Amino acid sequence: MLFNSHIFIFLFLPITLMGFYAIGKRGHHRVAISWLVAASLFFYSWWNPAYLGLILASILFNYATGVALSNSEQFPRKGLLVIGIAGNLGLIGYFKYANFFVNELNSTLGMDFHLQTIILPLAISFFTFQQVAYLVDVYKGKAHEYSFLHYCLFVTFFPQLIAGPIVHHKEMLPQFAKDKVFRLSHEHLAVGITIFTIGLFKKVLLADGVAVYATPVFNAAEAGVALTFFEAWGGALAYTFQLYFDFSGYSDMAIGLARMFGIRLPLNFHSPYKAYNIIEFWRRWHMTLSRFFRDYLYIPLGGNQKGTPRSFLNLMITMVLGGLWHGAGWTFVLWGALHGFYLIVNHAWHALRHSWGHDLKRTTWFGRGIARIITFAIIVVAWVLFRAETLPGAVNVLSAMGGGNGISLSSTLEGKLGILESWILLMGGRFDGMFHNGVFGRPFLGIMMTAGDQLIGMAMIAFLLVLAWYAPNTQQIMIRYNPAFEIYHGEIKEWHGQWLQWKPNRVFGVLLGIAFLYTALLLTRVSEFLYFQF
Secondary structure (H helix, E strand, O other), X not given: OOOOOHHHHHHHHHHHHHHHHHHHOOOOHHHHHHHHHHHHHHHHXXXXXXXXXXXXXXXXXXXXXXXXXXXXXXXXXXXXXXXXXXXXXXHHHHHHHHHHHHHHHHXXXXXXXXXXXXXXXXXXXXXXXXXXXXXXXXXXXXXXXXXXHHHHHHHHOHHHHOOOOOOOHHHHHHHHOOHHHHOOOHHHHHHHHHHHHHHHHHHHHHHHHHHOOOHHHHHHHHOOOOOOHHHHHHHHHHHHHHHHHHHHHHHHHXXXXXXXXXXXXXXXXXXXXXXXXXXXXXXXXXXXXXXXXXXXXXXXOOOOOOOXXXXXXXXXXXXXXXXXXXXXXXXXXXXXXHHHHHHHHHHHHHHHHXXXXXXXXXXXXXXXXXXXXHHHHHHHHHHXXXXXXXXXXHHHHHHHHOOOOOOEOOHHHOOOOOHHHHHHHHOOOEOOOOOOOOOOOOOEOOEOOOHHHHHHHHXXXXXXXXXXXXXXXXXXXXXXXXXXXXXXXXXXXXXOOHHHOOOOOHHHHHHHHHHHHHHHHOHHHOOOOHHHHO
Protein backbone atom coordinates (compact mmCIF):
# COMPACT_ATOMS: atom_id res chain seq x y z
CA MET A 1 0.00 0.00 0.00
CA LEU A 2 1.38 3.40 -0.97
CA PHE A 3 1.13 6.59 1.05
CA ASN A 4 0.24 8.40 -2.17
CA SER A 5 -2.88 6.37 -2.94
CA HIS A 6 -6.59 6.92 -2.41
CA ILE A 7 -7.05 3.71 -0.46
CA PHE A 8 -4.36 4.68 2.03
CA ILE A 9 -5.40 8.32 2.48
CA PHE A 10 -9.17 7.90 2.56
CA LEU A 11 -9.59 4.42 4.08
CA PHE A 12 -6.60 2.87 5.83
CA LEU A 13 -5.30 5.98 7.58
CA PRO A 14 -8.63 7.31 8.96
CA ILE A 15 -9.73 3.86 10.14
CA THR A 16 -6.36 3.19 11.82
CA LEU A 17 -6.34 6.59 13.54
CA MET A 18 -9.94 6.36 14.75
CA GLY A 19 -9.45 2.81 16.02
CA PHE A 20 -6.24 3.68 17.86
CA TYR A 21 -7.67 6.71 19.66
CA ALA A 22 -11.09 5.14 20.30
CA ILE A 23 -9.41 2.23 22.08
CA GLY A 24 -6.68 4.30 23.71
CA LYS A 25 -8.94 6.89 25.35
CA ARG A 26 -10.65 4.10 27.31
CA GLY A 27 -7.34 3.23 28.92
CA HIS A 28 -6.82 -0.01 26.96
CA HIS A 29 -3.28 0.86 25.92
CA ARG A 30 -2.13 -2.66 25.12
CA VAL A 31 -5.22 -3.21 22.99
CA ALA A 32 -4.55 0.09 21.17
CA ILE A 33 -0.97 -0.98 20.49
CA SER A 34 -2.23 -4.38 19.29
CA TRP A 35 -4.58 -2.57 16.93
CA LEU A 36 -1.68 -0.49 15.57
CA VAL A 37 0.53 -3.56 15.12
CA ALA A 38 -2.26 -5.42 13.29
CA ALA A 39 -2.90 -2.40 11.06
CA SER A 40 0.83 -2.11 10.30
CA LEU A 41 1.07 -5.80 9.36
CA PHE A 42 -1.99 -5.40 7.14
CA PHE A 43 -0.33 -2.36 5.55
CA TYR A 44 2.83 -4.39 4.87
CA SER A 45 1.03 -7.47 3.54
CA TRP A 46 -1.08 -5.41 1.13
CA TRP A 47 1.77 -5.46 -1.39
CA ASN A 48 2.33 -9.21 -1.18
CA PRO A 49 0.64 -11.31 1.55
CA ALA A 50 3.17 -14.09 0.97
CA TYR A 51 5.88 -12.08 2.73
CA LEU A 52 3.86 -11.48 5.88
CA GLY A 53 5.29 -14.74 7.23
CA LEU A 54 8.81 -13.49 6.44
CA ILE A 55 8.59 -10.34 8.54
CA LEU A 56 6.90 -12.26 11.38
CA ALA A 57 9.66 -14.88 11.33
CA SER A 58 12.26 -12.10 11.38
CA ILE A 59 10.54 -10.49 14.37
CA LEU A 60 10.36 -13.78 16.28
CA PHE A 61 14.00 -14.63 15.59
CA ASN A 62 15.33 -11.23 16.65
CA TYR A 63 13.07 -10.93 19.68
CA ALA A 64 14.17 -14.35 20.92
CA THR A 65 17.81 -13.44 20.31
CA GLY A 66 17.35 -10.14 22.16
CA VAL A 67 15.79 -11.87 25.16
CA ALA A 68 18.64 -14.36 25.22
CA LEU A 69 21.18 -11.54 25.05
CA SER A 70 19.48 -9.85 27.99
CA ASN A 71 19.92 -13.03 30.09
CA SER A 72 23.69 -12.73 30.16
CA GLU A 73 24.16 -15.36 32.87
CA GLN A 74 22.45 -18.15 30.92
CA PHE A 75 23.80 -17.65 27.40
CA PRO A 76 27.18 -16.89 25.74
CA ARG A 77 26.38 -13.31 24.74
CA LYS A 78 29.01 -12.69 22.06
CA GLY A 79 28.20 -15.93 20.26
CA LEU A 80 24.50 -15.08 20.37
CA LEU A 81 25.17 -11.66 18.89
CA VAL A 82 27.18 -13.19 16.06
CA ILE A 83 24.38 -15.69 15.37
CA GLY A 84 21.79 -12.93 15.44
CA ILE A 85 23.67 -10.66 13.04
CA ALA A 86 24.56 -13.56 10.76
CA GLY A 87 20.92 -14.63 10.62
CA ASN A 88 19.81 -11.14 9.62
CA LEU A 89 22.54 -10.67 7.04
CA GLY A 90 21.85 -14.13 5.67
CA LEU A 91 18.22 -13.18 5.14
CA ILE A 92 19.18 -10.05 3.20
CA GLY A 93 21.92 -11.94 1.37
CA TYR A 94 19.55 -14.56 0.06
CA PHE A 95 16.71 -12.32 -1.03
CA LYS A 96 18.74 -9.36 -2.21
CA TYR A 97 22.02 -10.74 -3.56
CA ALA A 98 21.65 -14.45 -4.39
CA ASN A 99 20.65 -13.89 -8.02
CA PHE A 100 23.38 -11.28 -8.47
CA PHE A 101 26.20 -13.50 -7.16
CA VAL A 102 24.99 -16.57 -9.07
CA ASN A 103 24.89 -14.58 -12.31
CA GLU A 104 28.38 -13.21 -11.66
CA LEU A 105 29.74 -16.69 -10.93
CA ASN A 106 28.17 -18.05 -14.10
CA SER A 107 29.65 -15.21 -16.11
CA THR A 108 33.13 -15.45 -14.55
CA LEU A 109 33.53 -19.23 -14.41
CA GLY A 110 31.45 -20.13 -17.45
CA MET A 111 28.99 -22.06 -15.32
CA ASP A 112 25.31 -22.58 -16.05
CA PHE A 113 23.90 -22.74 -12.56
CA HIS A 114 20.26 -21.69 -12.51
CA LEU A 115 18.56 -20.07 -9.54
CA GLN A 116 14.91 -19.21 -9.73
CA THR A 117 14.35 -15.44 -9.78
CA ILE A 118 13.86 -14.19 -6.23
CA ILE A 119 11.47 -11.29 -5.71
CA LEU A 120 12.84 -8.80 -3.21
CA PRO A 121 10.49 -8.48 -0.21
CA LEU A 122 9.40 -4.92 0.44
CA ALA A 123 11.43 -3.05 3.10
CA ILE A 124 13.61 -6.05 3.99
CA SER A 125 16.75 -3.89 4.24
CA PHE A 126 15.08 -1.39 6.55
CA PHE A 127 13.41 -3.71 9.05
CA THR A 128 16.47 -5.97 9.10
CA PHE A 129 18.96 -3.17 9.78
CA GLN A 130 16.68 -1.75 12.47
CA GLN A 131 16.71 -5.10 14.24
CA VAL A 132 20.47 -5.53 13.84
CA ALA A 133 20.91 -2.18 15.58
CA TYR A 134 18.56 -3.40 18.33
CA LEU A 135 20.59 -6.56 18.92
CA VAL A 136 23.84 -4.62 19.13
CA ASP A 137 22.26 -2.14 21.53
CA VAL A 138 20.98 -4.98 23.72
CA TYR A 139 24.46 -6.50 23.72
CA LYS A 140 25.92 -3.16 24.83
CA GLY A 141 23.27 -2.72 27.50
CA LYS A 142 21.64 0.25 25.74
CA ALA A 143 18.27 -1.40 25.10
CA HIS A 144 16.02 -3.72 27.10
CA GLU A 145 12.70 -5.10 25.87
CA TYR A 146 10.70 -7.88 27.46
CA SER A 147 7.32 -7.18 25.86
CA PHE A 148 6.80 -8.98 22.58
CA LEU A 149 3.94 -6.64 21.70
CA HIS A 150 6.10 -3.55 22.11
CA TYR A 151 8.86 -5.13 20.07
CA CYS A 152 6.40 -5.87 17.25
CA LEU A 153 5.36 -2.22 17.28
CA PHE A 154 8.99 -1.11 17.18
CA VAL A 155 9.60 -3.13 14.00
CA THR A 156 6.28 -2.74 12.18
CA PHE A 157 5.09 0.84 12.93
CA PHE A 158 3.82 1.59 9.43
CA PRO A 159 4.93 5.24 8.97
CA GLN A 160 8.61 4.18 9.05
CA LEU A 161 8.35 0.51 8.05
CA ILE A 162 8.80 0.71 4.29
CA ALA A 163 11.68 3.14 3.72
CA GLY A 164 12.81 4.43 7.09
CA PRO A 165 13.90 6.29 9.01
CA ILE A 166 15.88 3.53 10.71
CA VAL A 167 14.78 4.10 14.30
CA HIS A 168 16.54 3.08 17.50
CA HIS A 169 14.54 1.22 20.13
CA LYS A 170 15.09 4.03 22.65
CA GLU A 171 13.82 6.66 20.22
CA MET A 172 10.33 5.25 19.68
CA LEU A 173 9.03 3.02 22.45
CA PRO A 174 9.49 5.43 25.38
CA GLN A 175 7.04 7.72 23.57
CA PHE A 176 4.39 4.98 23.50
CA ALA A 177 4.83 4.58 27.25
CA LYS A 178 3.25 8.01 27.82
CA ASP A 179 -0.49 8.11 28.50
CA LYS A 180 -0.98 11.29 26.46
CA VAL A 181 -0.04 9.46 23.25
CA PHE A 182 -3.31 7.51 23.47
CA ARG A 183 -5.43 10.67 23.67
CA LEU A 184 -6.20 12.56 20.48
CA SER A 185 -4.32 15.87 20.28
CA HIS A 186 -5.65 18.39 17.78
CA GLU A 187 -2.22 20.00 17.59
CA HIS A 188 -0.48 16.71 16.75
CA LEU A 189 -3.16 15.94 14.18
CA ALA A 190 -2.92 19.37 12.53
CA VAL A 191 0.88 19.31 12.46
CA GLY A 192 0.91 15.74 11.14
CA ILE A 193 -1.61 16.45 8.37
CA THR A 194 0.35 19.55 7.33
CA ILE A 195 3.68 17.72 7.10
CA PHE A 196 2.04 14.79 5.32
CA THR A 197 0.46 17.12 2.76
CA ILE A 198 3.76 18.89 2.09
CA GLY A 199 5.37 15.50 1.47
CA LEU A 200 2.51 14.39 -0.76
CA PHE A 201 2.86 17.58 -2.80
CA LYS A 202 6.61 16.98 -3.22
CA LYS A 203 6.06 13.42 -4.39
CA VAL A 204 3.11 13.88 -6.73
CA LEU A 205 3.81 17.31 -8.19
CA LEU A 206 7.58 17.67 -8.10
CA ALA A 207 9.19 14.21 -8.13
CA ASP A 208 6.71 12.54 -10.48
CA GLY A 209 6.47 15.73 -12.55
CA VAL A 210 10.18 15.82 -13.36
CA ALA A 211 10.49 12.03 -13.78
CA VAL A 212 9.19 12.24 -17.36
CA TYR A 213 12.37 14.10 -18.31
CA ALA A 214 14.70 11.54 -16.73
CA THR A 215 13.22 8.21 -17.81
CA PRO A 216 13.52 8.60 -21.62
CA VAL A 217 17.16 9.68 -21.37
CA PHE A 218 18.26 6.68 -19.31
CA ASN A 219 16.13 4.33 -21.43
CA ALA A 220 17.80 5.73 -24.53
CA ALA A 221 21.24 5.25 -22.98
CA GLU A 222 20.46 1.60 -22.21
CA ALA A 223 19.35 1.13 -25.84
CA GLY A 224 22.68 2.48 -27.09
CA VAL A 225 21.45 5.83 -28.40
CA ALA A 226 24.26 8.40 -28.71
CA LEU A 227 23.00 11.16 -26.45
CA THR A 228 23.80 14.81 -26.93
CA PHE A 229 25.52 16.85 -24.25
CA PHE A 230 22.31 18.59 -23.22
CA GLU A 231 20.21 15.43 -23.33
CA ALA A 232 22.61 13.67 -20.97
CA TRP A 233 22.83 16.58 -18.53
CA GLY A 234 19.09 17.17 -18.75
CA GLY A 235 18.35 13.53 -17.91
CA ALA A 236 20.92 13.42 -15.10
CA LEU A 237 19.61 16.63 -13.53
CA ALA A 238 16.00 15.50 -13.91
CA TYR A 239 16.77 12.28 -12.03
CA THR A 240 18.78 14.23 -9.44
CA PHE A 241 15.66 16.20 -8.54
CA GLN A 242 13.26 13.28 -9.00
CA LEU A 243 15.14 11.29 -6.36
CA TYR A 244 15.56 14.34 -4.13
CA PHE A 245 11.89 15.30 -3.95
CA ASP A 246 10.75 11.67 -3.97
CA PHE A 247 12.78 10.84 -0.86
CA SER A 248 12.16 14.24 0.72
CA GLY A 249 8.44 13.74 0.15
CA TYR A 250 8.47 10.24 1.65
CA SER A 251 10.46 11.43 4.67
CA ASP A 252 7.95 14.23 5.30
CA MET A 253 5.01 11.86 4.93
CA ALA A 254 6.55 9.37 7.38
CA ILE A 255 7.17 12.11 9.96
CA GLY A 256 3.69 13.53 9.41
CA LEU A 257 1.97 10.16 9.78
CA ALA A 258 3.84 9.37 12.99
CA ARG A 259 2.99 12.80 14.35
CA MET A 260 -0.74 12.09 13.83
CA PHE A 261 -0.24 9.36 16.45
CA GLY A 262 1.65 11.78 18.71
CA ILE A 263 5.04 10.22 17.86
CA ARG A 264 8.15 12.11 16.74
CA LEU A 265 10.55 10.28 14.42
CA PRO A 266 14.21 11.19 13.87
CA LEU A 267 15.02 13.60 11.07
CA ASN A 268 16.10 11.65 7.99
CA PHE A 269 16.39 14.24 5.21
CA HIS A 270 17.60 17.81 5.67
CA SER A 271 18.16 19.77 2.43
CA PRO A 272 21.25 17.78 1.35
CA TYR A 273 21.74 19.76 -1.88
CA LYS A 274 22.49 22.83 0.27
CA ALA A 275 25.67 21.09 1.43
CA TYR A 276 29.00 22.83 0.82
CA ASN A 277 30.99 19.59 0.77
CA ILE A 278 30.37 15.86 0.47
CA ILE A 279 30.88 15.28 4.22
CA GLU A 280 28.03 17.65 4.93
CA PHE A 281 25.92 16.01 2.20
CA TRP A 282 26.09 12.68 4.02
CA ARG A 283 25.07 14.37 7.27
CA ARG A 284 21.91 15.53 5.49
CA TRP A 285 20.99 12.67 3.12
CA HIS A 286 19.31 9.53 4.56
CA MET A 287 20.64 10.57 7.92
CA THR A 288 19.57 7.50 9.90
CA LEU A 289 21.22 5.16 7.38
CA SER A 290 24.43 7.23 7.56
CA ARG A 291 24.21 6.98 11.35
CA PHE A 292 23.74 3.21 11.15
CA PHE A 293 26.81 2.71 8.95
CA ARG A 294 28.86 5.04 11.14
CA ASP A 295 27.91 3.40 14.45
CA TYR A 296 27.68 -0.26 13.39
CA LEU A 297 30.27 -0.53 10.62
CA TYR A 298 32.74 2.37 10.36
CA ILE A 299 33.47 2.69 14.11
CA PRO A 300 33.69 -1.10 14.72
CA LEU A 301 36.20 -1.25 11.84
CA GLY A 302 38.33 1.20 13.78
CA GLY A 303 36.92 4.50 12.55
CA ASN A 304 39.58 7.20 12.53
CA GLN A 305 41.39 5.91 15.61
CA LYS A 306 44.06 3.84 13.82
CA GLY A 307 45.79 6.38 11.61
CA THR A 308 44.87 8.21 8.43
CA PRO A 309 45.45 5.38 5.90
CA ARG A 310 43.35 2.97 7.97
CA SER A 311 40.58 5.55 8.44
CA PHE A 312 40.44 6.12 4.68
CA LEU A 313 40.27 2.35 4.08
CA ASN A 314 37.46 2.05 6.64
CA LEU A 315 35.65 4.90 4.93
CA MET A 316 35.94 3.23 1.53
CA ILE A 317 34.76 -0.15 2.87
CA THR A 318 31.77 1.53 4.52
CA MET A 319 30.73 3.41 1.40
CA VAL A 320 31.17 0.41 -0.93
CA LEU A 321 29.00 -1.69 1.37
CA GLY A 322 26.58 1.23 1.55
CA GLY A 323 26.38 1.19 -2.23
CA LEU A 324 25.80 -2.56 -2.24
CA TRP A 325 23.06 -2.09 0.38
CA HIS A 326 21.16 0.04 -2.13
CA GLY A 327 21.15 -2.64 -4.80
CA ALA A 328 22.73 -5.82 -6.12
CA GLY A 329 24.67 -4.51 -9.11
CA TRP A 330 28.06 -3.15 -10.10
CA THR A 331 26.57 0.29 -10.70
CA PHE A 332 25.68 0.52 -7.00
CA VAL A 333 29.11 -0.75 -5.96
CA LEU A 334 30.81 1.88 -8.13
CA TRP A 335 28.43 4.56 -6.84
CA GLY A 336 29.45 3.71 -3.27
CA ALA A 337 33.14 3.60 -4.22
CA LEU A 338 32.87 6.98 -5.94
CA HIS A 339 31.33 8.53 -2.83
CA GLY A 340 34.04 6.87 -0.76
CA PHE A 341 36.62 8.55 -2.99
CA TYR A 342 34.80 11.89 -2.66
CA LEU A 343 34.84 11.61 1.15
CA ILE A 344 38.52 10.67 1.26
CA VAL A 345 39.44 13.66 -0.90
CA ASN A 346 37.25 15.94 1.22
CA HIS A 347 38.81 14.74 4.50
CA ALA A 348 42.31 15.00 3.03
CA TRP A 349 41.62 18.55 1.81
CA HIS A 350 40.35 19.58 5.26
CA ALA A 351 43.45 18.06 6.89
CA LEU A 352 45.72 19.88 4.42
CA ARG A 353 44.03 23.23 5.03
CA HIS A 354 44.17 22.67 8.77
CA SER A 355 47.93 22.05 8.49
CA TRP A 356 48.21 25.39 6.67
CA GLY A 357 46.55 27.10 9.61
CA HIS A 358 43.29 27.88 7.81
CA ASP A 359 40.14 28.43 9.85
CA LEU A 360 37.70 26.08 8.12
CA LYS A 361 34.72 27.84 9.70
CA ARG A 362 35.57 31.21 8.16
CA THR A 363 34.38 31.37 4.56
CA THR A 364 33.23 34.01 2.10
CA TRP A 365 29.92 34.01 0.24
CA PHE A 366 31.85 33.48 -3.01
CA GLY A 367 33.77 30.53 -1.59
CA ARG A 368 30.58 28.96 -0.26
CA GLY A 369 28.89 29.41 -3.64
CA ILE A 370 31.74 27.70 -5.52
CA ALA A 371 31.84 24.90 -2.93
CA ARG A 372 28.11 24.26 -3.28
CA ILE A 373 28.29 24.18 -7.09
CA ILE A 374 31.22 21.74 -7.08
CA THR A 375 29.55 19.52 -4.47
CA PHE A 376 26.28 19.49 -6.39
CA ALA A 377 28.02 18.69 -9.69
CA ILE A 378 29.88 15.66 -8.35
CA ILE A 379 26.67 14.41 -6.72
CA VAL A 380 24.87 14.64 -10.08
CA VAL A 381 27.66 12.64 -11.74
CA ALA A 382 27.41 9.93 -9.06
CA TRP A 383 23.62 9.72 -9.40
CA VAL A 384 24.08 8.55 -13.00
CA LEU A 385 25.65 5.34 -11.69
CA PHE A 386 22.87 5.06 -9.12
CA ARG A 387 20.12 5.37 -11.77
CA ALA A 388 21.57 3.46 -14.72
CA GLU A 389 20.48 -0.16 -15.05
CA THR A 390 23.81 -1.34 -16.50
CA LEU A 391 27.40 -0.14 -16.64
CA PRO A 392 27.28 0.45 -20.43
CA GLY A 393 24.20 2.61 -19.92
CA ALA A 394 25.97 4.62 -17.22
CA VAL A 395 29.08 5.03 -19.39
CA ASN A 396 26.87 6.21 -22.29
CA VAL A 397 25.33 8.98 -20.17
CA LEU A 398 28.59 10.01 -18.47
CA SER A 399 30.45 10.10 -21.78
CA ALA A 400 27.83 12.39 -23.29
CA MET A 401 27.89 14.59 -20.16
CA GLY A 402 31.64 14.95 -20.64
CA GLY A 403 31.23 16.02 -24.26
CA GLY A 404 32.18 12.66 -25.73
CA ASN A 405 29.52 13.06 -28.43
CA GLY A 406 30.29 16.74 -28.97
CA ILE A 407 28.22 19.72 -27.89
CA SER A 408 25.28 20.48 -30.12
CA LEU A 409 23.44 23.81 -29.85
CA SER A 410 20.09 24.92 -31.22
CA SER A 411 20.09 25.56 -34.96
CA THR A 412 18.31 28.88 -34.31
CA LEU A 413 21.58 30.23 -32.81
CA GLU A 414 23.62 29.60 -35.95
CA GLY A 415 24.89 32.83 -37.49
CA LYS A 416 23.89 34.92 -34.47
CA LEU A 417 26.81 34.53 -32.06
CA GLY A 418 29.50 36.45 -33.96
CA ILE A 419 33.08 35.62 -33.02
CA LEU A 420 31.82 33.23 -30.34
CA GLU A 421 30.40 31.00 -33.08
CA SER A 422 33.83 30.52 -34.63
CA TRP A 423 35.24 29.48 -31.26
CA ILE A 424 32.36 27.01 -30.74
CA LEU A 425 32.96 25.42 -34.15
CA LEU A 426 36.73 25.30 -33.51
CA MET A 427 36.08 23.43 -30.25
CA GLY A 428 33.96 20.82 -32.04
CA GLY A 429 30.55 22.31 -31.35
CA ARG A 430 27.64 21.99 -33.76
CA PHE A 431 24.37 23.76 -34.47
CA ASP A 432 22.12 20.81 -35.30
CA GLY A 433 19.89 20.82 -32.22
CA MET A 434 20.31 20.34 -28.47
CA PHE A 435 17.94 17.35 -28.50
CA HIS A 436 18.27 15.61 -31.84
CA ASN A 437 18.74 11.91 -31.17
CA GLY A 438 15.12 10.87 -30.84
CA VAL A 439 15.08 11.15 -27.05
CA PHE A 440 13.13 14.37 -26.72
CA GLY A 441 12.51 15.65 -30.23
CA ARG A 442 11.00 12.53 -31.82
CA PRO A 443 9.11 9.49 -30.50
CA PHE A 444 11.33 7.15 -28.51
CA LEU A 445 10.16 4.13 -26.53
CA GLY A 446 6.61 5.47 -26.64
CA ILE A 447 7.56 8.93 -25.36
CA MET A 448 7.07 12.07 -27.42
CA MET A 449 8.24 15.51 -26.37
CA THR A 450 7.76 18.66 -28.41
CA ALA A 451 9.99 21.75 -28.34
CA GLY A 452 7.55 23.23 -25.85
CA ASP A 453 7.96 20.18 -23.63
CA GLN A 454 11.73 20.63 -23.76
CA LEU A 455 11.45 24.24 -22.59
CA ILE A 456 9.06 23.24 -19.82
CA GLY A 457 11.50 20.54 -18.73
CA MET A 458 14.45 22.94 -18.60
CA ALA A 459 12.36 25.51 -16.72
CA MET A 460 11.20 22.88 -14.23
CA ILE A 461 14.76 21.69 -13.58
CA ALA A 462 15.84 25.30 -12.97
CA PHE A 463 12.86 25.86 -10.65
CA LEU A 464 13.63 22.73 -8.63
CA LEU A 465 17.27 23.78 -8.31
CA VAL A 466 16.17 27.11 -6.82
CA LEU A 467 13.83 25.28 -4.42
CA ALA A 468 16.52 22.83 -3.33
CA TRP A 469 19.14 25.54 -2.80
CA TYR A 470 17.22 28.49 -1.43
CA ALA A 471 13.77 27.52 -0.12
CA PRO A 472 13.18 26.62 3.55
CA ASN A 473 12.64 22.92 4.15
CA THR A 474 9.71 21.33 5.97
CA GLN A 475 11.52 21.29 9.32
CA GLN A 476 12.13 25.04 9.07
CA ILE A 477 8.55 25.77 8.05
CA MET A 478 7.27 23.74 11.02
CA ILE A 479 10.03 24.70 13.46
CA ARG A 480 7.64 26.06 16.11
CA TYR A 481 6.11 22.60 16.53
CA ASN A 482 9.27 20.45 16.72
CA PRO A 483 8.41 18.25 13.73
CA ALA A 484 11.21 15.71 14.26
CA PHE A 485 14.04 15.20 16.70
CA GLU A 486 17.56 15.92 15.60
CA ILE A 487 20.31 13.35 15.16
CA TYR A 488 22.99 16.05 15.24
CA HIS A 489 22.55 18.92 17.69
CA GLY A 490 21.41 22.23 16.23
CA GLU A 491 20.84 21.06 12.66
CA ILE A 492 17.35 22.60 12.30
CA LYS A 493 17.98 26.33 12.13
CA GLU A 494 15.27 28.97 12.03
CA TRP A 495 14.55 30.36 8.56
CA HIS A 496 15.05 34.11 8.29
CA GLY A 497 11.59 34.60 6.75
CA GLN A 498 9.30 34.03 9.72
CA TRP A 499 6.23 34.68 7.58
CA LEU A 500 6.86 31.25 6.03
CA GLN A 501 6.66 29.48 9.39
CA TRP A 502 3.46 27.47 9.68
CA LYS A 503 0.68 28.69 11.94
CA PRO A 504 -2.74 27.09 12.53
CA ASN A 505 -4.70 29.92 10.87
CA ARG A 506 -7.04 30.40 7.92
CA VAL A 507 -4.35 31.43 5.42
CA PHE A 508 -2.26 28.31 5.92
CA GLY A 509 -5.44 26.23 6.16
CA VAL A 510 -6.65 27.41 2.75
CA LEU A 511 -3.23 26.92 1.14
CA LEU A 512 -2.94 23.45 2.64
CA GLY A 513 -6.45 22.54 1.50
CA ILE A 514 -5.75 23.63 -2.07
CA ALA A 515 -2.48 21.70 -2.15
CA PHE A 516 -4.13 18.57 -0.78
CA LEU A 517 -7.10 18.68 -3.17
CA TYR A 518 -4.90 19.28 -6.18
CA THR A 519 -2.56 16.41 -5.35
CA ALA A 520 -5.48 14.12 -4.49
CA LEU A 521 -6.89 14.70 -7.99
CA LEU A 522 -3.58 13.58 -9.49
CA LEU A 523 -3.39 10.30 -7.56
CA THR A 524 -4.77 8.41 -10.53
CA ARG A 525 -1.16 8.23 -11.77
CA VAL A 526 0.16 6.59 -8.59
CA SER A 527 3.85 5.68 -8.61
CA GLU A 528 6.01 3.95 -6.03
CA PHE A 529 8.62 5.78 -4.01
CA LEU A 530 12.09 5.19 -5.44
CA TYR A 531 13.51 4.03 -2.09
CA PHE A 532 10.95 1.20 -1.96
CA GLN A 533 13.27 -0.82 -4.23
CA PHE A 534 16.05 -0.77 -1.64
